[in-house]
Amino acid sequence: MSAVEGTRKDAGFSPMAALKAPLMVALLLIVLLLALGEYLSPGFASAQQILRLLIVAALMGIVAAGQNLVILGGREGIDLSVGGVVSLAAIIAGNLMSGQDSGILLAVLGCLAAGALIGLINGIGVTLLRIPPLVMTLGMLGVLQGLLVVIRNGIPSGRAAPGLSGFVTQPLFLGLPGIIWLWIAIGLLMAFLLRRTILGYRIYAIGSNEQAAFMAGMPVKTTRILLFVLSGMFAAIAGICLLGYTGSSFANVGEQYMLPSIIAVVFGGTPLSGGKGGYTGTMAGAILLTVLQGILTTVNIDESGRQMVFGATLLLLMLFYGRGQALRT
Amino acid sequence: MARLVAKAVSKTYGATKALRRGDLEVEAGEVHVLIGSNGSGKSTLCKIVAGSVRPDSGELLLDGKPVTINDPQEAKTYGIGIFYQELSLAAHRTVAENILLSNLPGGVFVDRKQLVATASRYIALFDGVTGEGFSAGATVEALRPDQRQLVEIMKALSTEAPILIFDEPTSALDRAQVDRFFDILRRLKAEGRSIVFISHRMDEIFALGDRVTVIRDGETVATKRIDETDAAEVIRLMVGGESAGMETAARAPAANKAAAQTVLSVGNLSGVGFHNVSFDLAAGEILGLGGLHGQGQSAVLRALFGASPPSSGSVSLKGEPLDANSPRATIKRGVAYVSGDRRRDGVIAGRPILENVTPIHALKQRLALAAPSSLRDRAKPALEALRTKFAGFGHPISSLSGGNQQKIVIARWLIDRPDVLLLDDPTKGIDLSAKTDLFQLIRKLAAEGMAIVLYSSEDAELLGNADRILVFNGGGVTRELTGADRTAFNLYQAAYEAA
Structure with a gap:
């Protein structure tokens, strides 16, 4: 190759090092938090307990996959409606299968379609109607919350099929339940999508410099709509799994996922400004947040306290990661 | 004695010498045109005279006395007003406020009545050519580009400075607006004011100017009386040398181009x-x-x-x-x-x-x-x-x-x-x-x-x-x-x- 000696800046650069930095921090923190949990409450870090944490982390991680894509696409991309989609999917799935394994396929297809439709509306609002993603998806969340009240009329409804519950809670292969394998598969798929497909290149390009992407003939709007559709579908998958985990759906079961899905992405090294980062770090971020949640529960901090801790965590992260990375571009 | 003299002023930005040796002499009661190609340094020279850029070397004389102009405010006290090429208007404020921005009437509180009355005097100068929707109370962001340029011109005129500098003031104006503006400048000249005018248009230069100073590559190359020169000479001065620029371009036209599809x-x-x-x-x-x-x-x-x-x-x-x-x-x-x-x-x-x-x-x-x-x-x-x-x-x-x-x-x-x-x-x-x-x-x-x-x-x-x-x-x-x-x-x- 005619490539000649690079600049001094080139010489010491390793793309992997940059990618790994937030990942290493997250992994280190996970180990530290597990040790802290074991110290506070012996048995916290037992194999059984860690597996339970991983199942919960998988639910959060699957939501965060879609969130990750939307954020990577840039232009203030964010999806605040994911919590509503999770709740809606759990209810649709519960009612479509109502405790019967034979209804699982229909439930999955129905939920994916609903998630895709919501994402499509979000995407169209953001690209064609130029509504800021924050406002668009927050509005969508409001609509979904209202819809949930109307549908259920306040009465819990729908039950998970035994097959679905088993998939989420019972060992399937090598002692791990199906949902863990599903999460691993999603992780591999995301890595493939982002690193080995033209669509992946395009997602980074529009997140990094939308004007340049447009001038290079990329379908900027279509791509951005697709990201919101995928986010809706991932949230729907998480909603189905959540139904399997809890057995039946209850009020606003998915709401708790909105903030953590964003924190996991930022913790994993994807700045809110988009254009760089990836899903591997986000997976570590999801596990980290789940362990943190477990510790907060152990020391008897209730839901409102946990939300405060999460909110503060996000703000701190913005201070350390988000802002620094945004400035560097 | 010349009213304004800039002698061998220079300015370097980082590695770029924006102005190497700028000379300019402006008399009372004349329109002095400054011309040069893109990046030749004429805007820098104007900014130095107006106090918004400090020269690295050289001197400025006003009525024969050496002066140092540290900032635009000081330039104003010396009687120098400038129109900037980059529009510098406050988009959300009214036309009247923008015209008198640096000179708002009243003490702590702005005297609105006085403001509108004063601004209207300058707006009246362009009566009939300002176009639709132009008034003292209109906000600048609602105006067309040519109307904004008029506001910028009125702003410069409102300084009532004896020396007025206009850096490409006509780029967005239509014919009627340019004609009116030139009439105003001729009247100001008759009052004994000095006008420095930067333009890229030969017709404007010869219609309005008394003398022209040509800048090439950051250096003043000549000052000529307009009635003693012509467009060809001015262009030769800009290109450089008597015969320079007359040779045909190096590349031969593509062979058998006529036959090409x-x-x-x-x-x-x-x-x-x-x-x-x-x-x-x-x-x-x-x-x-x-x-x-x-x-x-x-x-x-x-x-x-x-x-x-x-x-x-x-x-x-x-x-x-x-x-x-x-x-x-x-x-x-x-x-x-x-x-x-x-x-x-x-x-x-x-x-x-x-x-x-x-x-x-x-x-x-x-x-x-x-x-x-x-x-x-x-x-x-x-x-x-x-x-x-x-x-x-x-x-x-x-x-x-x-x-x-x-x-x-x-x-x-x-x-x-x-x-x-x-x-x-x-x-x-x-x-x-x-x-x-x-x-x-x-x-x-x-x-x-x-x-x-x-x-x-x-x-x-x-x-x-x-x-x-x-x-x-x-x-x-x-x-x-x-x-x-x-x-x-x-x-x-x-x-x-x-x-």
């Missing part, structure tokens, strides 16, 4: 910033677009590329109509476009070189999967053709120098050859060796049959590379230079003529 045909194309542009481009031809900066050259290229679609006119590519609706559509048809603003339009900052060099290839080949090794193999020859220096495809493009970044952006168009290459000031801000590499490649591509349109803000690049030059002025093509007519003199003359 027409690739791109543009008919009466109009859009924002340009109108009725027509030309045919043959395979292997390099068509230059010349003229002063911002006369519609970039707008035409961006329209042909589909980045801002034209409003009317026809474009055909290889005999088939071309719908320039989006870059995506024109790229698929074989059009390529390289922007001079690589940070905005070209570079995907922070992403690896591989991702920066392959998007066009992926689009044209309809790729779904990104196989890095095969993409690298495809990109290598294009990067080598431009002698691009880089350490590896995985390194971020931002780690390269500006010239090498631009080479990566250009190389993305060359993996799969386009039929038409549109170059929109492609060498802006890149180093000399990268420029040389780029033009070598462009000539080679043309020799291989590619049809190329080149807009450059550097006349030498056009004269050295183009087979034919269309000179743009005011959004239209005012002259076509072919064969032996492609001289620096003709290029300047066409560029500086009235549109």
Whole structure:
């Protein structure tokens, strides 16, 4: 190759090092938090307990996959409606299968379609109607919350099929339940999508410099709509799994996922400004947040306290990661 | 004794010598025109006189007394008022507030009645030519560009300074507005005021000026009385030397061009910033677009590329109509476009070189999967053709120098050859060796049959590379230079003529 000696800046650069930095921090923190949990409450870090944490982390991680894509696409991309989609999917799935394994396929297809439709509306609002993603998806969340009240009329409804519950809670292969394998598969798929497909290149390009992407003939709007559709579908998958985990759906079961899905992405090294980062770090971020949640529960901090801790965590992260990375571009 | 004298003033910004030796002498009761090509230093000289830029050396004399002007406020106390080329209006405030911004009547609280009364005096000067919706109470953001320029002019007039400097004040004005403005300036001159006027238009210079000072490459080369000179002499002074600029451009027109097939045909194309542009481009031809900066050259290229679609006119590519609706559509048809603003339009900052060099290839080949090794193999020859220096495809493009970044952006168009290459000031801000590499490649591509349109803000690049030059002025093509007519003199003359 005619490539000649690079600049001094080139010489010491390793793309992997940059990618790994937030990942290493997250992994280190996970180990530290597990040790802290074991110290506070012996048995916290037992194999059984860690597996339970991983199942919960998988639910959060699957939501965060879609969130990750939307954020990577840039232009203030964010999806605040994911919590509503999770709740809606759990209810649709519960009612479509109502405790019967034979209804699982229909439930999955129905939920994916609903998630895709919501994402499509979000995407169209953001690209064609130029509504800021924050406002668009927050509005969508409001609509979904209202819809949930109307549908259920306040009465819990729908039950998970035994097959679905088993998939989420019972060992399937090598002692791990199906949902863990599903999460691993999603992780591999995301890595493939982002690193080995033209669509992946395009997602980074529009997140990094939308004007340049447009001038290079990329379908900027279509791509951005697709990201919101995928986010809706991932949230729907998480909603189905959540139904399997809890057995039946209850009020606003998915709401708790909105903030953590964003924190996991930022913790994993994807700045809110988009254009760089990836899903591997986000997976570590999801596990980290789940362990943190477990510790907060152990020391008897209730839901409102946990939300405060999460909110503060996000703000701190913005201070350390988000802002620094945004400035560097 | 001259009212204002600038003696051998100079100014350096970093590595650029913006002004090497600026001399200017302005008498009371005269309109003094300052002329020079883009970047010759005339705006810098004006800014020094107006106190917004401090000179590195040289001296300023007012009525024979040496003065130091530290800031615009001080310039005002010395009686110097200036109109800036870059509009400096407060968009959300009213016309009246903007006119009197630096001189609001009243004490702690603004005297509204007084404000409107005073501003109205200046608005009345342009009575009948201000256009719809222009009043003391209108907010500036609701105004058209020409109306904003009028506000800027009124703002300068309201200083009532004995010395008034106008840096390209007429660029957005229509004929009637210019005529009125000139009448006002003549009246001010008769009152004994001194006016320094920067313009690119020969007709304006000769209609209004008493004397003209020519600046070339940061140096004052001559001051002439308008009635003792003519346009040709002024242009010769700008180009340099008696005979300079008369030699024909270096590049011989493409051989058997007449026989070559027409690739791109543009008919009466109009859009924002340009109108009725027509030309045919043959395979292997390099068509230059010349003229002063911002006369519609970039707008035409961006329209042909589909980045801002034209409003009317026809474009055909290889005999088939071309719908320039989006870059995506024109790229698929074989059009390529390289922007001079690589940070905005070209570079995907922070992403690896591989991702920066392959998007066009992926689009044209309809790729779904990104196989890095095969993409690298495809990109290598294009990067080598431009002698691009880089350490590896995985390194971020931002780690390269500006010239090498631009080479990566250009190389993305060359993996799969386009039929038409549109170059929109492609060498802006890149180093000399990268420029040389780029033009070598462009000539080679043309020799291989590619049809190329080149807009450059550097006349030498056009004269050295183009087979034919269309000179743009005011959004239209005012002259076509072919064969032996492609001289620096003709290029300047066409560029500086009235549109």
